[in-house]
Amino acid sequence: MLSDFRTWALDDNANSRRQAAWGRRYRVWLALKGNPLAMIGLVIIVACVALAVLAPVLAPYDPAMQELGNRLAKPSVAHPLGTDELGRDILSRLLYGGRVTLGMVIAVVVLVAPLGLAVGAVAGYFGGWVDTCLMRVTDVFLAFPRLILALAFVAALSPGVQSAILAIALTAWPPYARIARAETLTIRGTDFIEAVHMTGASSWRIVARHVAPLCVPSLIVRVTLDMSSIIITAASLGFLGMGAQPPSPEWGAMIATAKRFILDQYWVALSPCIAILMISLAFNFLGDGLRDVLDPKQS
Amino acid sequence: MTLNLKSFGSLLGSVLVTLLGLAIVTFMIGRVMPVDPVIAAVGDNAPEAVVRQARAEMGLDDPILQQFWQYLVQVLHGDFGRSVLTHNQVASDIAHYFPATMELATVALFLAAVIGVPLGIWAAVRQGSVTDQVIRVVCLAGHSVPVFVLALIGLLVFYVGLDLVPGPGRQGIIFEGMVPTVTGFLTVDSLMAGDMGAFRDAVHHMLLPVCILSYFSMAYITRMTRAFMLGALKGEYIVAARAKGLSSWTVVMGHAFPNVAVQLITVLVLTYAGLLEGAVVTETVFAWPGLGQYLTTSLMNGDMNPVMGTTLLIGCVYVGLNLLADLLYRVFDPRVT
Numbered sequence: 001m002l003s004d005f006r007t008w009a010l011d012d013n014a015n016s017r018r019q020a021a022w023g024r025r026y027r028v029w030l031a032l033k034g035n036p037l038a039m040i041g042l043v044i045i046v047a048c049v050a051l052a053v054l055a056p057v058l059a060p061y062d063p064a065m066q067e068l069g070n071r072l073a074k075p076s077v078a079h080p081l082g083t084d085e086l087g088r089d090i091l092s093r094l095l096y097g098g099r100v101t102l103g104m105v106i107a108v109v110v111l112v113a114p115l116g117l118a119v120g121a122v123a124g125y126f127g128g129w130v131d132t133c134l135m136r137v138t139d140v141f142l143a144f145p146r147l148i149l150a151l152a153f154v155a156a157l158s159p160g161v162q163s164a165i166l167a168i169a170l171t172a173w174p175p176y177a178r179i180a181r182a183e184t185l186t187i188r189g190t191d192f193i194e195a196v197h198m199t200g201a202s203s204w205r206i207v208a209r210h211v212a213p214l215c216v217p218s219l220i221v222r223v224t225l226d227m228s229s230i231i232i233t234a235a236s237l238g239f240l241g242m243g244a245q246p247p248s249p250e251w252g253a254m255i256a257t258a259k260r261f262i263l264d265q266y267w268v269a270l271s272p273c274i275a276i277l278m279i280s281l282a283f284n285f286l287g288d289g290l291r292d293v294l295d296p297k298q299s
Numbered sequence: 300m301t302l303n304l305k306s307f308g309s310l311l312g313s314v315l316v317t318l319l320g321l322a323i324v325t326f327m328i329g330r331v332m333p334v335d336p337v338i339a340a341v342g343d344n345a346p347e348a349v350v351r352q353a354r355a356e357m358g359l360d361d362p363i364l365q366q367f368w369q370y371l372v373q374v375l376h377g378d379f380g381r382s383v384l385t386h387n388q389v390a391s392d393i394a395h396y397f398p399a400t401m402e403l404a405t406v407a408l409f410l411a412a413v414i415g416v417p418l419g420i421w422a423a424v425r426q427g428s429v430t431d432q433v434i435r436v437v438c439l440a441g442h443s444v445p446v447f448v449l450a451l452i453g454l455l456v457f458y459v460g461l462d463l464v465p466g467p468g469r470q471g472i473i474f475e476g477m478v479p480t481v482t483g484f485l486t487v488d489s490l491m492a493g494d495m496g497a498f499r500d501a502v503h504h505m506l507l508p509v510c511i512l513s514y515f516s517m518a519y520i521t522r523m524t525r526a527f528m529l530g531a532l533k534g535e536y537i538v539a540a541r542a543k544g545l546s547s548w549t550v551v552m553g554h555a556f557p558n559v560a561v562q563l564i565t566v567l568v569l570t571y572a573g574l575l576e577g578a579v580v581t582e583t584v585f586a587w588p589g590l591g592q593y594l595t596t597s598l599m600n601g602d603m604n605p606v607m608g609t610t611l612l613i614g615c616v617y618v619g620l621n622l623l624a625d626l627l628y629r630v631f632d633p634r635v636t
Contacts, residue, residue: 139313140320144614145576148594152610155598156328232445236580239447240595255447262451263459273448281443288439
């Protein structure tokens with residue numbers, strides 16, 4: 001079955017578009033498999049997503065359940081990672097916190113990638129004043145450090161998960177637009193675009209059906225590399241009290257509360273720290289590997 | 300050293316447009332804030348007529364474009380309004396806090412460059428080796444840790460555990476107010492005052508935050524140096540230099556590196572801008588009385604004038620540094636016209 005797929009996908013004379021597309025995907029996968037760091041990253045990410053999705057099943061306790069008689073308990077059999085300042089089980093909070101973090105990341109990417117792609121492809125394809133206007137707007141948003149602009153936005157919108165998502169998205173889209181524009185500029189002059197044009201396709205159709213899809217690989221690399229930065233920004237917002245609000249088990253917010261006990265009860269802060277570190281390191285490993293495979297120009 | 304005047308003009312024009320955009324963004328942030336500035340000024344129980352009068356006096360009834368124009372004029376005069384929290388002019392607050400952040404960022408950048416550039420060259424020369432892999436992982440880790448995580452771990456290990464560095468803060472309590480403020484850089488001021496005790500204390504307090512900040516910049520600098528060097532080492536002139544029998548030190552440092560240096564200056568300037576962002580979080584952990592802490596304290600208290608002022612200032616510094624990087628590139632690299 002698998003070897004059938006292998007010979008079918010690696011066939012040099014693909015008989016259908018589907019076969020060619022899968023052949024390309026399979027080759028990317030094979031190249032990625034040869035990179036140990038990328039594979040470690042992928043395994044960690046898959047594991048984390050699984051843990052977050054299955055949190056209600058896996059978590060030994062309700063993440064909000066307080067047990068005030070058992071505050072700041074050391075790790076034990078009953079509480080493998082100990083309890084926090086209200087006697088809540090840290091392991092359960094960590095698992096549920098993964099849902100908050102991953103949810104925020106997915107929401108940001110869903111908002112940002114299509115927006116950046118659209119802005120970049122339109123600017124690059126049409127050129128002229130459209131390009132100038134759109135790129136000036138992009139420059140303005142690039143001119144702020146990400147976290148600081150996000151902080152200011154959240155302050156204006158009132159702290160919370162939704163504001164944090166919106167703020168991070170507002171600060172994250174410009175690089176995507178830049179990349180999409182750069183790709184579009186190289187695609188715009190190619191013969192096949194000229195051919196599509198001659199068959200009478202409208203500009204919008206060319207942008208949407210022929211230019212934008214070709215920008216996707218670069219954007220995927222960028223998204224993967226950006227994931228850790230989004231996670232860190234989200235956690236930093238939480239840490240500064242501007243992201244997810246307590247009692248939400250968001251990792252950054254957990255660290256912010258645990259900071260007060262760090263001198264005596266360091267394990268309360270330690271596990272969310274390690275969680276953030278692991279997941280963002282994993283995304284960076286995978287992103288680095290993907291870049292080598294999908295974007296040989298840069299490596 | 301020829302600078303194309305026309306391209307310089309268009310560069311300057313685009314910078315001005317960007318700055319205008321910055322002002323628009325901060326203005327909008329100030330407009331959508333949840334706290335009604337009128338209510339904040341006259342209080343919750345003020346009668347309707349007073350509220351209406353105050354609103355008119357504050358110019359909030361004017362057309363939005365006129366309001367923006369007023370804001371722009373004020374900002375250009377260095378007037379960012381007054382902070383509700385400190386009762387000072389935001390501009391004077393910023394002048395007070397900014398040097399502390401700059402001191403941190405400058406020393407961190409220096410350290411990061413001194414370590415990061417050689418590491419990057421080393422990784423590029425030994426591409427694919429174990430050394431390269433180790434450096435790669437160290438750098439990726441630098442990209443993956445939030446600053447506050449590392450700062451907390453640093454405090455835990457070096458302050459609580461080993462007691463090698465003093466705790467949070469910028470100076471020990473006995474040195475507080477002992478050194479007259481001239482430049483705002485505590486190290487420079489204490490040296491100028493000839494107070495070696497205060498100088499040692501200031502350096503001691505800077506040690507941990509600087510190391511942590513510079514690790515993040517180092518990760519980026521090393522990565523970029525490696526990438527640039529790999530590009531340079533592929534050049535045909537490198538093959539020629541090797542064929543002539545030059546030592547590999549001369550080939551790498553004498554022939555490849557100078558071609559990379561210009562790009563590196565750009566990277567360093569941009570890193571400096573990035574350090575401002577890292578400083579915001581680091582300062583909260585280390586109770587460092589800088590711009591970042593000023594910003595976060597104002598944010599917590601919904602004090603919007605400082606938030607807008609600081610955001611705008613940091614944006615301007617960012618744009619300025621970008622412009623500087625661009626200019627340096629144009630001046631020093633003859634290939635760019």
